[in-house]
Amino acid sequence: MASLEFDAVSKSYDQQHWTLRDLSFTVSDGEFLVLVGPSGCGKTTALRMLAGFEDISQGEIRIGGVRINETPPRERDIAMVFQNYALYPHMTVADNIGYGLKVRGMAKAERRARVVKTAEMLGLSAELDRKPSQLSGGQRQRVAMGRAIVREPQAFLMDEPLSNLDARLRVRMRTEIARLQRDLNVTTVYVTHDQVEAMTMADRVAVMNGGLLQQLDTPQRIYAHPANLFVATFIGSPAMNILKADLSKRDDQVWCKVGDYSFPLPASTLNANPGIRAALGTTIAIGVRPNAVTVTGGQYPNGLPGEVRIAEGLGSEVLAHIEVAASRVETEAASEAPDLPLGHTDTSIIVASLKEESLIARGERVTLTFDSEHIHFFDPQTGASLRSGAATAPSSAPTLADLSTAVQAAGAERVV
Ligand SMILES: Nc1ncnc2c1ncn2[C@@H]1O[C@H](COP(=O)(O)OP(=O)(O)OP(=O)(O)O)[C@@H](O)[C@H]1O
Ligand SMILES: [Mg+2]
Structure with a gap:
């Protein structure tokens, strides 16, 4: 387990527009943080930078206090659960769950023990020999979770893991995931555009819009004291x-x-x-x-x-x-x-x-x-709350002029 830190992180894909600007927040050890915001606000981008699938244009990301900007994804010790689950169709449930351990060279007996324990935790013990095509949507979702859990990583990253399920199953699975996360006590960043999901699952919610963090607080405080008109x-x-x-x-x-x-x-x-x-x-x-x-x-x-x-x-x-x-x-x-x-x-x-x-x-x-x-x-112009101590959206986001130098600097660092 570890804390996760975004320190003034910005991202541009095309060196012309900022997709994320000056994103700073810390997820404490064992915390369940939900990133929520409308489509295109940069949630997946933030998660992919954390996982190492995307370069960081500016700023620093730290895991357990250690800068990981240049660390390859496999060495970051974090597990990601994707929206489409990305299960291997020709493998059994047991092999799907254990695959990550196999490629890391874990011995068969230990692997089997971990897979069985994980399947028990997820109510999948009876499905271990089935293929993904023989499972319900909710069971597939659990296999995807199992694959992350079995690795016992420092952190879980989940990108809209429930969006393929029907409304009723979604409600049930969100309770299950929240309970599982609390039992395992693994630092988790969970992305959704569904504010109800965010409010019901999170220890704290980070509301984003247009690549900017709007407010980060407990669900109760965000509801009672929104920092601006957007939130x-x-x-x-x-x-x-x-x-x-x-x-x-x-x-x-x-x-x-x-x-x-x-x-x-x-x-x-x-x-x-x-x-x-x-x-x-x-x-x-x-x-x-x-x-x-x-x-x-x-x-x-x-x-x-x-x-x-x-x-x-x-x-x-x-x-x-x-x-x-x-x-x-x-x-x-x-x-x-x-x-x-x-x-x-x-x-x-x-x-x-x-x-x-x-x-x-x-x-x-x-x-x-x-x-x-x-x-x-x-305030009708800035949208900021007139309440005392209300946090406002960052006003000093980097400008476009900073962009090319930032991108060059990031490129130069990678060469070293
Ligand atoms: N590989 C890429 N190359 C160029 N632009 C990209 C790339 N990936 C994402 N973008 C752009 O970055 C912006 C943020 O995308 P992102 O996928 O992070 O949003 P999101 O908040 O996850 O949205 P959604 O809720 O729809 O999943 C969008 O404008 C998107 O078009
Ligand atoms: Mg997304």
Whole structure:
């Protein structure tokens, strides 16, 4: 087991664009870190650099404190589980699991003992003599896991290992993998674009976008205190509602105004979000999760009036899509969410999650209110949270001008 460190790591494939920029984080010994982000944000690239399948353009990667930039993949003592499992079709399950040990020259008896022990751990004992084609998707996935586990490596790297499974099996396997990782206590980096997978499996989650690390923290803290608009809208389903809000000061009170709905912000909110005072007199972005929107039937002045456009019954809750007269903020992550075509730009759809018995129906007129304790406040330009101590995305990423020298330097180092 070992810690893994990315120290200001950048990657360019074409010497013109950065695929990863200034990536720095440490995975502690035995920790389960999940890298999550939209397609193309650089997750696989980060993992492949760690495994040694991809050159590092700039920066340093350390395993157990030792720089491994120039270490060949086989000498890094880490095992990777791929999305497509990469099983050998003509070999039995036992041979697939034991293959890595065989090529490393381990004696047959010891190999067999390790394979049997690993298969037991994974519930594959009865399948050892079968071929991959005779296995279910979940069993193939376990064989791929077994191949990594049997080597007893310093770290596991897993790239979307569950994406080929159906939804039900995925949920079961994610619990199994998380349990197995905790039992074995092997440092693990797990890549997924599924934020639910990330939130349920990880000790800590690293949220990435556009080659930049956006936030790295425990699932609970990422959900409760997203560092910026990207994280706020990427994590959580259904996505956080983001609206424009005007901040002003009147009668010694700070007021937040969304559409025609004004509400005072208590001292506790101002203390938790020091950025609010600096933003008085300007328009900011506020975020309210669907479960923090209070919906009351009928329309009255002390709230945001709206009309229910869609009511989706999900069994345990109803998701009400409510049109309100307030301006929305376009965000990258939210733009992927299904939305309703809107007649004009100064109306928004707010999604509220309601208890089933509230029986909200399409066309109903309602009033929305927000509890300021549950509102997130953001700078609309940078997207950064106005909370105290909120980490922001790195602002000093290397520029394109640094790129050619960096690539040359990396090349020169390899020759040595
Ligand atoms: N071998 C390569 N040569 C050139 N560009 C590449 C190569 N591999 C990846 N890229 C580019 O780098 C960017 C990041 O790719 P990467 O595979 O790391 O993303 P990802 O986060 O794993 O995405 P996904 O969720 O779709 O798997 C993409 O724009 C991709 O096109
Ligand atoms: Mg990928």
